[in-house]
């Protein structure tokens with residue numbers, strides 16, 4: 001291998017001007033568009049769909065680094081089966097727009113029964129009514145209803161936020177045994193990606209309320225479509241005429257500069273795109289790592305908000321066994337209370353069970369927080385060793401063979417994501433949530449040119465696909481109003497914003513809101 005040296009640099013710099021002279025068009029090309037959408041995940045696609053179908057804007061482009069649209073909705077082939085590396089559930093049915101899209105596009109999903117759990121400790125199966133099962137029941141039935149009311153009361157009285165850990169303690173939950181660690185893990189960390197001490201008391205409960213109570217149906221469905229959960233996004237995009245001409249794939253944005261009148265983005269390959277308005281949908285993790293340079297620098301209120309929210313980590317680890325080696329219970333979830341370490345391989349799910357992917361031989365475990373980050377820094381072999389050792393505690397040393405395949409995504413190490421989804425720490429305020437999403441470019445509303453949207457900008461549905469979807473629509477509405485109506489808010493945008501924020505009373509809009517719903521599905 002030739003190592004670069006100051007000698008090898010000199011001839012190169014001499015050659016450069018000649019090279020530029022030979023290929024001026026490709027490297028200098030500037031593409032002009034009205035609206036530039038940075039990132040082609042759920043938010044970017046929902047914004048594009050709304051620009052076109054709600055506001056009649058046809059001149060827009062999506063620039064995406066990956067080879068396809070979908071972002072954090074990605075599947076992976078294991079044997080002849082596809083499994084979801086990213087988003088997997090439709091959380092809360094009822095009013096959830098993702099549920100409506102999945103129905104519309106026939107994306108296969110099924111009821112995920114959180115009551116069907118087998119409990120395990122280091123001693124193996126913990127039976128129907130062991131200490132772990134009792135801890136889960138106590139958290140769910142006694143403690144949780146109390147904290148829902150208590151956090152609500154704090155919010156109502158304008159009292160300061162606390163960590164969920166403090167809130168739990170004040171309601172009699174001290175989490176002092178491995179069984180209690182695992183119960184709270186199942187009912188909190190597994191949803192939010194971080195432990196109670198790192199989570200906001202008020203926002204955790206608010207998030208639960210808005211996704212599982214206000215949607216009108218607290219059911220969760222797991223997507224098992226063999227064409228992937230991403231079909232929700234791909235099919236939504238396909239409803240935009242000539243979408244292929246509006247999407248640039250495999251283009252990594254390196255810098256974004258904005259003024260009072262335009263936004264210019266450049267890509268690694270040398271593409272320059274100039275737009276009147278832009279919507280940046282990169283993840284909170286990408287913004288935190290300065291993977292993309294913004295000039296001028298983003299305002300300090302936004303930088304503070306970016307720093308203050310958490311990009312959590314939720315890592316699913318998959319093994320495919322020979323179906324004939326089947327050693328597992330056909331129960332949807334296995335919960336394991338490790339005696340020494342909280343969060344050490346606590347959540348397991350077999351997919352090779354009736355109604356899911358029978359015959360696939362696939363079992364997966366989920367790690368979150370620090371345990372997930374640790375695994376992402378180990379080799380596949382090291383993680384496989386730990387994974388199998390825990391499985392052997394569950395089912396017996398001699399019952400669990402080597403899998404034929406073993407794989408997992410490393411979300412925190414991927415520069416396009418840098419983690420999995422947003423969690424709010426104790427004390428996060430609504431003002432900070434506003435700063436995270438506030439548009440920039442100019443001093444007042446008329447001049448804004450660059451908007452920010454994504455699951456992280458959702459005040460009540462952060463972390464979820466339905467949050468991303470709604471943020472895409474409401475940001476597209478604001479952009480369209482500025483492009484077409486001198487930033488005068490249209491009724492469509494008002495409704496999209498209310499649908500996204502759900503802080504305001506929607507009841508007087510009831511009928512109109514319902515009329516509006518078929519528009520996005």
Ligand SMILES: Cc1cc2nc3c(=O)[nH]c(=O)nc-3n(C[C@H](O)[C@H](O)[C@H](O)COP(=O)(O)OP(=O)(O)OC[C@H]3O[C@@H](n4cnc5c(N)ncnc54)[C@H](O)[C@@H]3O)c2cc1C
Nearest residue numbers: 039041042043065071072087088089253420454455464465
């Ligand atoms: C493991 C995991 C499990 C999850 N489980 C669920 C679940 O069960 N239910 C649920 O509702 N939600 C779940 N989520 C959350 C859900 O996936 C996200 O909320 C949603 O997909 C976010 O969409 P987005 O468009 O805001 O962001 P993204 O999907 O991150 O879209 C942003 C896009 O920008 C692109 N990009 C980044 N940097 C650049 C660059 N420099 N240049 C060009 N393009 C770039 C990325 O490739 C990406 O496509 C999960 C997420 C993960 C990762």
Ligand SMILES: *[C@@H]1O[C@H](CO)[C@@H](O)[C@H](O)[C@H]1NC(C)=O
Nearest residue numbers: 078079080081320359360404
């Ligand atoms: C996949 O399916 C094909 C055709 O049914 C079969 O021949 C092959 O053995 C399967 N592969 C695996 C890994 O199961």
Ligand SMILES: *[C@@H]1O[C@H](CO)[C@@H](O)[C@H](O)[C@H]1NC(C)=O
Nearest residue numbers: 148149151152153205206209
């Ligand atoms: C959550 O909703 C319940 C009603 O279902 C309400 O009593 C409580 O105050 C809410 N909590 C928060 C934090 O919003």
Ligand SMILES: *[C@@H]1O[C@H](CO)[C@@H](O)[C@H](O)[C@H]1NC(C)=O
Nearest residue numbers: 093094111216217218219220
């Ligand atoms: C929730 O929605 C699902 C799917 O439509 C339905 O089967 C279920 O009965 C609903 N549950 C409630 C409590 O409304």
Ligand SMILES: *[C@@H]1O[C@H](CO)[C@@H](O)[C@H](O)[C@H]1NC(C)=O
Nearest residue numbers: 118124125329330331394395
């Ligand atoms: C689950 O697996 C354990 C260990 O193999 C076994 O003892 C137990 O009976 C199984 N439970 C069910 C419900 O099948």
Ligand SMILES: *[C@@H]1O[C@H](CO)[C@@H](O)[C@H](O)[C@H]1NC(C)=O
Nearest residue numbers: 258259260261441442443447
């Ligand atoms: C944007 O406009 C404001 C006032 O209209 C002006 O003060 C500011 O300098 C402008 N910013 C840029 C970057 O042009």
